[in-house]
Amino acid sequence: MEAVNVPLADTPVVTFWEGEIVDAKNYTFFTGKWEASPEDDIRHWSKFPSFTPLLSQIETDGGKSVDLSNYAYIFMVLHHLTFHRWKEQYFANVGVDCGLTIAGFYYVCFSCSDGSISGYYYDPNSSPFQKLELKCTNEKDSGFTFSSYELQ
Secondary structure: OEEOOOOOOOOOEEEEEEEEEOOOOOOOOOOOOOOOOHHHHHHHHOOOHHHHHHHHHHHHHOOOOOOOOOOOEEEEEEEOOOEEEEEEEEEOOOOHHHOOOOOOEEEEEEEOOOOOEEEEEEOOOOOOOEEEEEOOEEEEOOEEEOOOOEEO
């Protein structure tokens, strides 16, 4: 990911990401790390309308019996970007004094139908619910294309 117009950086800041796809087997909707409580998890996942049908089952057994294999959305957690968590791991082209932080992570939802990605940033020391939105262009017949990556 590239951040532009960063006040303390002369060039755009490039970050490297890693993530976890919520599959109810390897990774659940409960983060269990990075200072996120189960309540924080539910508050953030509940921002996604596509999560609402899953909420009662998540509250019952932590989502362990939810079958997400054919669900129209993928949830992820990104360390700093399925439902998925995304986490930025490091700055690729600047030092830590660039004025940005990678202390938090993102709760992310990928729509299989239109290729859009939305996410909410979590860092207990930052403004809550900072939103990330990525829209794609469908330039290829085999998948969704974004400016720097493809999902196929």
